[in-house]
Amino acid sequence: MAAPRICVPGERLGSLDQYEASSGTYTRHGDVYSSLAGYVSVTKQSNGKITNVSTRFCKCIILCVADMPLKENFRGMIRKEDVRATEKDRVEMYKSFRPGDIVIAKVLSLGDAQSYLLTTAENELGVVLAQSEAGVNMIPISWCEMQCPKTHIKEFRKVAKVQPQHILAS
Template identity: 65%
Template structure:
C-alpha cells in the first residue's frame, strides 16, 4: 500500500510560489510582487500545460515550437515558422517581425503546410490568431489593449505584438 501525500490547504492571501516562466496562476489565484497568492480557500491543485512558444525572431520569419494542436498536447514538440508575409492578411509589406512577436510569446496559429527541413509553415493572418500570452521586459504578464499593442501592468509601458482576438469558446470561467 502506498502512502498518499496530504493535500495542501490554502487560504486567501497565502503565498503559494514564486511567479516564474515555468509557473503561472490559475483560477483562484493572483500575482503580486513576483509571487502567486491564493484568492480562495481550498486545496492546492497543480497541473502542467502545453502551449506553442516563439523561440527566435528575425526580420523575415520567427521560429516556433508547436507543443499542442487545439487542446491535444503533443508527445514531442514540432518545429514551425511564421513568415513575414503570413503574419497579417493586409498590409503584408509593412509587417515588422520584432513588433509582432518576441521569444517566449505564446501564440495561436494555423498550419499552412509542411515547410523545409520538417518544420511546419504557420499563419497568424486572421483576427483570432496571434499572441495570446506574453511577458514584459519587467517580467509581468502583458495585457492586450488593441490588435497591435499590449501593456505591462507593472510599468504601464506598451509593447507591440500581433494580438489574437479572444474567442469565447476558449474562455474558461471559474467553476466550469
C-alpha cells in the same frame, strides 16, 4: 449541464499552478484574475512558443494541436507574409512577436527542414500570452499592442482576438 459561471473584473479565477493567464485576465501574487465581465470558460488552446525572431520570419515550438498537448517538440515557422491578412508588406516581425510569446496559429503546410509553416493572418490568431521585461504577463490593449500592468510600458505585438469561449479560468 451546469449553468455558465459569470465573472466580474477583479474576481479571482484560480491559481497559476492550475491555469495560465490569457486575454481578459491578469495575474497577481500567483493567482489569475478577471479583467473583464463575462462568462468563464476553461479550454486548452492550440498554441506555439516563439523561440527566435528575424526580419523575415520567426521560429517556434508547437506545444499543442487543437485540444491535444504534444508529447514531443515540433518546429514551426511564421513567415513575414503570413503574419497578417492585410498590409503584408508593412509587417515588422519584431513588432509582431518576441521570443517567449505564446501564440495561436494555424498550420499552412509542411515547410522545409522538417518544420511546419504557420499563419496568424486571422483576427483570432496571434499572441495570447507575452511577458514584459518586468516578468509580468502583459494585457492586450489593441490588436497591435500589449501593456505591462506593473510598469505600464506598451509593446507592439500581433495580438490575437481571443474568443470568449477560449478565456481560461477555474
